[in-house]
Amino acid sequence: xxxxxxxxxxxxxxxxxxxxxxxxxxxxxxxxxxxxxxxxxxxxxxxxxxxxxxxxxxxxxxxxxxxxxxxxxxxxxxxxxxxxxxxxxxxxxxxxxxxxxxxxxxxxxxxxxxxxxxxxxxxxxxxxxxxxxxxxxxxxxxxxxxxxxxxxxxxxxxxxxxxxxxxxxxxxxxxxxxxxxxxxxxxxxxxxxxxxxxxxxxxxxxxxxxxxxxxxxxxxxxxxxxxxxxxxxxxxxxxxxxxxxxxxxxxxxxxxxxxxxxxxxxxxxxxxxxxxxxxxxxxxxxxxxxxxxxxxxxxxxxxxxxxxxxxxxxxxxxxxxxxxxxxxxxxxxxxxxxxxxxxxxxxxxxxxxxxxxxxxxxxxxxxxxxxxxxxxxxxxxxxxxxxxxxxxxxxxxx
Amino acid sequence: xxxxxxxxxxxxxxxxxxxxxxxxxxxxxxxxxxxxxxxxxxxxxxxxxxxxxxxxxxxxxxxxxxxxxxxxxxxxxxxxxxxxxxxxxxxxxxxxxxxxxxxxxxxxxxxxxxxxxxxxxxxxxxxxxxxxxxxxxxxxxxxxxxxxxxxxxxxxxxxxxxxxxxxxxxxxxxxxxxxxxxxxxxxxxxxxxxxxxxxxxxxxxxxxxxxxxxxxxxxxxxxxxxxxxxxxxxxxxxxxxxxxxxxxxxxxxxxxxxxxxxxxxxxxxxxxxxxxxxxxxxxxxxxxxxxxxxxxxxxxxxxxxxxxxxxxxxxxxxxxxxxxxxxxxxxxxxxxxxxxxxxxxxxxxxxxxxxxxxxxxxxxxxxxxxxxxxxx
Numbered sequence: 001x002x003x004x005x006x007x008x009x010x011x012x013x014x015x016x017x018x019x020x021x022x023x024x025x026x027x028x029x030x031x032x033x034x035x036x037x038x039x040x041x042x043x044x045x046x047x048x049x050x051x052x053x054x055x056x057x058x059x060x061x062x063x064x065x066x067x068x069x070x071x072x073x074x075x076x077x078x079x080x081x082x083x084x085x086x087x088x089x090x091x092x093x094x095x096x097x098x099x100x101x102x103x104x105x106x107x108x109x110x111x112x113x114x115x116x117x118x119x120x121x122x123x124x125x126x127x128x129x130x131x132x133x134x135x136x137x138x139x140x141x142x143x144x145x146x147x148x149x150x151x152x153x154x155x156x157x158x159x160x161x162x163x164x165x166x167x168x169x170x171x172x173x174x175x176x177x178x179x180x181x182x183x184x185x186x187x188x189x190x191x192x193x194x195x196x197x198x199x200x201x202x203x204x205x206x207x208x209x210x211x212x213x214x215x216x217x218x219x220x221x222x223x224x225x226x227x228x229x230x231x232x233x234x235x236x237x238x239x240x241x242x243x244x245x246x247x248x249x250x251x252x253x254x255x256x257x258x259x260x261x262x263x264x265x266x267x268x269x270x271x272x273x274x275x276x277x278x279x280x281x282x283x284x285x286x287x288x289x290x291x292x293x294x295x296x297x298x299x300x301x302x303x304x305x306x307x308x309x310x311x312x313x314x315x316x317x318x319x320x321x322x323x324x325x326x327x328x329x330x331x332x333x334x335x336x337x338x339x340x341x342x343x344x345x346x347x348x349x350x351x352x353x354x355x356x357x358x359x360x361x362x363x364x365x366x367x368x369x370x371x372x373x374x375x376x377x378x379x380x381x382x383x384x385x386x387x388x389x390x391x392x393x394x395x396x397x398x
Numbered sequence: 399x400x401x402x403x404x405x406x407x408x409x410x411x412x413x414x415x416x417x418x419x420x421x422x423x424x425x426x427x428x429x430x431x432x433x434x435x436x437x438x439x440x441x442x443x444x445x446x447x448x449x450x451x452x453x454x455x456x457x458x459x460x461x462x463x464x465x466x467x468x469x470x471x472x473x474x475x476x477x478x479x480x481x482x483x484x485x486x487x488x489x490x491x492x493x494x495x496x497x498x499x500x501x502x503x504x505x506x507x508x509x510x511x512x513x514x515x516x517x518x519x520x521x522x523x524x525x526x527x528x529x530x531x532x533x534x535x536x537x538x539x540x541x542x543x544x545x546x547x548x549x550x551x552x553x554x555x556x557x558x559x560x561x562x563x564x565x566x567x568x569x570x571x572x573x574x575x576x577x578x579x580x581x582x583x584x585x586x587x588x589x590x591x592x593x594x595x596x597x598x599x600x601x602x603x604x605x606x607x608x609x610x611x612x613x614x615x616x617x618x619x620x621x622x623x624x625x626x627x628x629x630x631x632x633x634x635x636x637x638x639x640x641x642x643x644x645x646x647x648x649x650x651x652x653x654x655x656x657x658x659x660x661x662x663x664x665x666x667x668x669x670x671x672x673x674x675x676x677x678x679x680x681x682x683x684x685x686x687x688x689x690x691x692x693x694x695x696x697x698x699x700x701x702x703x704x705x706x707x708x709x710x711x712x713x714x715x716x717x718x719x720x721x722x723x724x725x726x727x728x729x730x731x732x733x734x735x736x737x738x739x740x741x742x743x744x745x746x747x748x749x750x751x752x753x754x755x756x757x758x759x760x761x762x763x764x765x766x767x768x769x770x771x772x773x774x
Contacts, residue, residue, distance in 0.1 A: 002400040003692040005774045259770045286761040297685035388674035396650045398664040
């Protein structure tokens with residue numbers, strides 16, 4: 001048993017930290033720390049800096065621009081990104097469609113898409129969810145009918161995150177309605193400039209615009225944009241979702257939030273000292289820190305145990321607890337803000353995304369919108385209920 | 399980073415597991431815990447034979463020279479089987495105090511007796527009204543005191559104090575320091591009042607009235623006591639992980655086997671999702687037990703690390719014990735069925751050397767001292 005990183009791993013960590021803190025512009029990292037990231041520019045800039053250095057997509061196959069890293073090195077890379085407030089890379093490119101094309105795409109697709117996907121010259125969005133098929137992904141209805149060298153796509157996708165910035169969308173479409181629902185699905189790449197596509201924003205409870213509905217009306221897609229074989233889409237989707245779950249615990253990110261909670265609580269005065277002297281608040285922080293530590297050690301157990309390349313069903317535990325702890329950290333920050341969280345904008349409706357010019361600090365004004373936004377993390381990427389179902393079946397055999 | 403057991407550790411685990419599995423099922427366990435002794439001398443002998451009783455002691459003293467990891471491996475199996483043999487109370491805790499403080503002759507003699515199973519010690523330390531983390535010798539009039547080598551005072555909640563042939567007693571010296579004394583159980587002025595615990599173990603209250611004792615080492619023993627208690631917390635954490643893990647297994651087996659409304663209970667999502675949450679709690683507990691054990695194996699006896707681990711273990715243990723009973727329904731309430739015994743043992747562990755509230759309070763008190771908590 002050994003719970004320490006090797007000297008080589010420690011120096012790997014230091015190199016990454018030096019790079020992140022010198023190469024990524026300070027103002028980008030500061031904005032990210034304060035929850036005021038500029039979309040899409042901060043992500044694009046960051047991705048291109050990392051790609052230049054060859055570490056934008058370390059999990060991809062080496063021949064596609066990835067790195068031959070150990071699971072522990074991947075873990076350190078992710079953690080140092082979080083701890084140094086480097087913006088998250090676009091998961092649709094780095095974690096989803098890139099690895100899919102690298103594993104299932106043909107040579108022409110690899111050549112056409114991988115370099116642009118890695119460098120974020122192409123911004124991808126995800127067309128999986130549909131209004132009638134939430135967690136039951138295989139129930140999707142969007143049809144793609146082969147017509148000569150093209151597919152004709154009709155249907156609707158929803159919860160398409162950051163689709164407003166996207167150039168292309170990767171889709172699960174039904175290509176055979178007459179077989180078992182998982183068997184008739186294909187994986188298709190679609191240029192969002194194709195006629196017949198309409199993207200509509202969905203406004204969320206935090207006031208922001210982050211997800212969209214996408215409508216497809218007789219959209220003609222070249223058949224060469226099919227990844228893998230027709231009706232093999234479910235295999236690809238499972239591969240993609242397996243990738244998505246790794247790193248989704250976001251332990252490093254939540255650590256920075258708890259550290260921030262502590263700093264802020266120590267700055268807020270009460271009649272008897274600071275808020276950090278209040279045993280109720282201090283105890284909540286200490287408790288969350290400990291739960292996060294338990295998750296971190298568990299994550300390391302999964303990371304180290306996954307060196308044989310097989311997905312570990314315990315990673316569902318990481319998604320489940322990791323998302324809950326992200327939420328609890330946001331809730332804590334909102335509660336530390338207290339009544340100062342009430343104002344979020346000036347009275348003019350046009351200012352809706354700004355902050356009000358009042359004494360309540362900006363972080364406090366941002367705290368509840370962020371808390372509300374983070375209710376999503378136990379819903380996306382396989383809801384907590386889906387993760388429990390996976391544990392029941394794959395781990396406990398129920 | 400390495401979390402797997404070494405080959406030797408895995409062998410140790412398998413050996414202990416097979417010894418205890420052969421020794422105990424729930425009926426044999428109840429039969430043994432209903433005796434006056436509360437545990438089995440036969441099992442004790444077999445533990446001695448495979449070297450478990452001498453596990454933590456140096457080879458020069460007649461022990462196995464194993465470390466905290468090996469103790470955790472063994473305690474996990476003890477937890478899984480609910481074996482009532484007093485490895486921790488009669489051997490590891492008092493024996494480690496002797497090993498740390500005694501002169502060569504005494505240490506060698508005591509460790510030899512412990513390793514062979516011939517000797518049973520007990521650590522007489524707790525005093526009435528003295529809750530963790532202040533579980534040291536009191537400083538007021540109620541304290542056990544040592545005056546010119548004679549001990550006077552009352553020690554409560556002495557783990558397996560009913561059978562000890564020798565006590566390791568902590569006492570407040572005239573100069574305010576804490577000393578440790580060896581006191582034979584049959585010495586003059588020793589009164590032992592035995593009791594049973596809710597988890598079917600044994601203990602005693604022990605009163606010393608002008609009892610002569612032999613001082614172990616010189617100087618203040620507080621640091622030795624603290625470190626041995628941290629080692630004991632680590633052992634209890636590992637035992638709890640074994641118990642939780644088995645309680646979860648029993649529960650999942652039951653959910654699959656038991657039918658209600660014509661279908662297995664496991665088909666009810668309201669239950670299966672709660673089983674998933676039990677699994678999460680068991681694994682988080684396993685992680686934190688590992689965290690503490692690895693820290694001790696590095697020679698780092700940090701009370702904060704111990705509190706971190708014990709807090710998680712107390713929380714997980716409470717959750718798993720309660721849910722295991724609930725999901726079994728009425729059968730979980732019966733003494734004939736093991737699951738309730740696991741809940742009882744987990745509760746006892748949560749109340750030993752600090753409960754969740756006490757450990758959280760300790761962490762809360764120092765929360766401003768670090769920016770963030772991190773591994774490695």
